[in-house]
Amino acid sequence: MIKIKGVTKTFGVGADRVNALTPVDMHIEKGEFIAIVGPSGCGKSTLLRLIAGLEDVTDGSIDLGSKDKKRPVGFVFQDAVLLPWKTVAENIRFPLDTSAVPRSVSDAKVAELIALIGLTGFERALPKQLSGGMRQRAAIARALADDPPILLMDEPFSAVDLLTRETLNDELLKIWEQTGKTIVLVTHSVEEAAYLGTRVMVMSARPGRLRKTFKADIPQPRSEETKRDPRYLDLVSELRTMMREPVL
Ligand SMILES: Nc1ncnc2c1ncn2[C@@H]1O[C@H](COP(=O)(O)OP(=O)(O)OP(=O)(O)O)[C@@H](O)[C@H]1O
Ligand SMILES: [Mg+2]
Numbered sequence: 001m002i003k004i005k006g007v008t009k010t011f012g013v014g015a016d017r018v019n020a021l022t023p024v025d026m027h028i029e030k031g032e033f034i035a036i037v038g039p040s041g042c043g044k045s046t047l048l049r050l051i052a053g054l055e056d057v058t059d060g061s062i063d064l065g066s067k068d069k070k071r072p073v074g075f076v077f078q079d080a081v082l083l084p085w086k087t088v089a090e091n092i093r094f095p096l097d098t099s100a101v102p103r104s105v106s107d108a109k110v111a112e113l114i115a116l117i118g119l120t121g122f123e124r125a126l127p128k129q130l131s132g133g134m135r136q137r138a139a140i141a142r143a144l145a146d147d148p149p150i151l152l153m154d155e156p157f158s159a160v161d162l163l164t165r166e167t168l169n170d171e172l173l174k175i176w177e178q179t180g181k182t183i184v185l186v187t188h189s190v191e192e193a194a195y196l197g198t199r200v201m202v203m204s205a206r207p208g209r210l211r212k213t214f215k216a217d218i219p220q221p222r223s224e225e226t227k228r229d230p231r232y233l234d235l236v237s238e239l240r241t242m243m244r245e246p247v248l
Contacts (some may be wrong), residue, residue, distance in 0.1 A: 001029055001030040001032075003028075003062070004026040004062050006024075007025075007047075007057050008024075009050060019210045020041055021050075021061075023060065023209075026128065033185070034184045034201060034243075035192070035197030037187060037202055037203070037239065038167070038205065039243070041205050042205035042206075044154070045154050046208070049155050050062060051152060051184065054075075072148050073148050074144055074146075074148040074150070074152065075154075077139070077156075078154055078156065080135040080139035084126065087124045088119055088124070088127070091138055092138060093109075110123075110145070116175060117141045132159055136156055139156070142226045146155045148181075149181060150181065155187055167197060172196065185197075194232055195232065196217070199214065199216060200213070200239060202242050218235065
């Protein structure tokens with residue numbers, strides 16, 4: 001589904017040159033939920049932006065297994081970037097406006113997404129009338145609007161409180177189960193990574209590279225019970241240890 005081969009990214013030239021990523025190789029299967037953790041500045045956002053095609057690779061290649069011209073990805077940013085003058089429903093519809101989707105079809109799709117992400121009753125609200133968690137829900141719905149097989153999420157829940165975050169995690173898992181999307185999510189939280197991921201990838205900084213991949217061998221579907229499962233607790237502690245260890 002996603003084949004990343006020898007991808008590097010360098011920003012700037014001369015003295016300002018930054019090697020953001022040294023060769024990264026990664027194979028992600030259809031329907032996987034990949035969580036990526038790593039220290040600040042290790043290139044997590046850069047990697048997502050490269051997969052999304054928002055940025056060009058310096059070297060290497062990224063194959064998304066699609067021959068369409070349109071990139072088959074939806075992107076959710078850390079801070080929900082909603083258009084402030086558009087309602088929730090209009091924001092979610094936005095990616096469909098630019099494609100040749102008939103209005104009746106996009107109406108049905110928007111209604112379905114609003115139900116899926118639990119914003120029923122807020123269709124006509126403006127972003128400023130929503131809480132942070134609700135804005136992030138709307139951003140997720142918008143990323144899903146044109147039904148991309150891949151969903152990329154860059155620290156989507158870091159700006160909401162812990163309880164809301166746990167609720168959004170469970171909702172995201174439900175969406176993942178219902179839609180079969182391939183999800184790549186960046187987070188600073190090792191607990192969140194272990195709870196959500198089918199695999200957890202740890203990156204290291206300077207220069208950014210993939211340090212280790214852990215298979216999250218924890219039963220699905222995940223639930224509150226997962227948080228007491230020794231396999232989850234072991235993975236969290238392994239991840240934490242690795243994040244603390246200096247890279248040799
Ligand atoms: N447009 C840019 N121009 C120059 N340097 C950049 C640019 N974007 C990122 N970088 C550099 O590339 C490196 C990786 O940045 P990136 O934002 O991918 O890190 P990150 O892992 O997402 O960090 P954080 O956890 O803080 O979000 C950093 O050293 C950053 O300064
Ligand atoms: Mg980042």
